[in-house]
Amino acid sequence: MTKKEDQFDGMLLALAQQxxxxxxxxxxxFFSFLARKTDFYTGGGEGAAEQLVMSKFKKxxxxxxxxxxxxxxxxxEQEKRRKERLEKKRKEEQAEEEKINNDSRIxxxxxxxxxxxxxxxxxxxxxxxxxxxxxxDHNELSKDVEDENVDSKDGNVDDEDEEDEKEKNKxxxxxxxxxxxxxxxxxxxxxxLDVSGYSYFPLSL
Numbered sequence: 345m346t347k348k349e350d351q352f353d354g355m356l357l358a359l360a361q362q363x364x365x366x367x368x369x370x371x372x373x374f375f376s377f378l379a380r381k382t383d384f385y386t387g388g389g390e391g392a393a394e395q396l397v398m399s400k401f402k403k404x405x406x407x408x409x410x411x412x413x414x415x416x417x418x419x420x421e422q423e424k425r426r427k428e429r430l431e432k433k434r435k436e437e438q439a440e441e442e443k444i445n446n447d448s449r450i451x452x453x454x455x456x457x458x459x460x461x462x463x464x465x466x467x468x469x470x471x472x473x474x475x476x477x478x479x480x481d482h483n484e485l486s487k488d489v490e491d492e493n494v495d496s497k498d499g500n501v502d503d504e505d506e507e508d509e510k511e512k513n514k515x516x517x518x519x520x521x522x523x524x525x526x527x528x529x530x531x532x533x534x535x536x537l538d539v540s541g542y543s544y545f546p547l548s549l
Contacts, residue, residue: 363369378384385393453461518524520531 359373360367360370363373365372388396516523518529518531521533522529522531
């Protein structure tokens with residue numbers, strides 16, 4: 345539609361809104377206007393007015409029918425695209441659901457497949473053990489050494505405690521390599537032993 349054709353749309357729309365009978369009343373007003381204010385019916389000879397009205401009617405009827413057909417086709421295409429999108433989404437959801445079901449489904453292996461799987465597990469276990477082995481052995485060795493050191497230290501402590509208990513009950517020697525008793529004292533050399541108390545007397549060893 346060109347600018348010339350639609351420049352009066354606002355005015356004509358306002359005019360149409362004032363007719364309660366719709367298009368029928370609007371046409372009645374329009375042809376009444378042509379009859380009262382123009383020579384539309386008499387100026388072109390007999391039948392000229394009707395021929396002119398029908399030609400314009402056919403022209404705009406064809407345009408209206410073509411537009412209606414185009415709108416109908418477009419509506420059908422839109423509905424078709426909408427259904428295709430829904431169908432595609434449904435298939436994707438169905439495929440995703442089937443994938444989840446397949447992943448969670450327990451599959452029974454054939455004997456050959458089971459043997460192959462076990463071999464792969466064994467190889468992986470050996471590989472993991474080879475990687476973790478040296479470190480593990482080293483840790484065990486270090487732990488054993490630490491335990492031995494602790495035991496050794498504990499043993500030394502126990503021996504020292506035991507020696508301290510024994511030393512508590514022993515008399516400490518005096519300057520003469522003997523002992524000071526309550527009633528006497530004694531000293532010794534390599535050859536003689538001297539005892540001194542209330543009385544002194546030499547002892548020969």
